Amino acid sequence: MKLDLFKLFGKTNNKSKSVAKERLKLVLIHDRTNVSPKFLEMVKGDIINVISDYMVIDEEGLDIQFTRTRRESDNSPIPALVANIPVLKMKDKDIK
Structure with missing residues (x-):
């Protein structure tokens, strides 16, 4: 049986990399x-x-950011909330 140390440590490294990336995003957003x-x-x-309540989403793939954009009327800078939400499937809901 061969133990692949690179794979073993690589998983932790990828997770640490993801956490660090997420923290950096939060700092930039702030x-x-x-x-x-x-x-x-x-x-x-x-x-x-x-x-x-309405759909099954991929929470791991969810990306929500605050950014700045320009208002059309006077071109002044305003904050904007941008959300990228991967939808896996719609839930069956009775619409009355």
């Missing part, structure tokens, strides 16, 4: 929008709760 990472996590949780 700098851009002056929104705390805790607030962003609360918004993310609320969005997941609401959308989960």
Whole structure:
């Protein structure tokens, strides 16, 4: 039986890399929008709760960001919430 140490340590490395990437995203978002990472996590949780009533989503693939955009009327900068939510399937809901 051969033990592949690269695979064993590679899994942890990928997970650490993902965590570091997520933390960096939160820091950048905070700098851009002056929104705390805790607030962003609360918004993310609320969005997941609401959308989960209607569809099955891939929470790992969920990407929510605050960014800046320009208002069409006067071209002034405004914050924007951008969400990329992978939908796995729609739930059967009775619409009355």
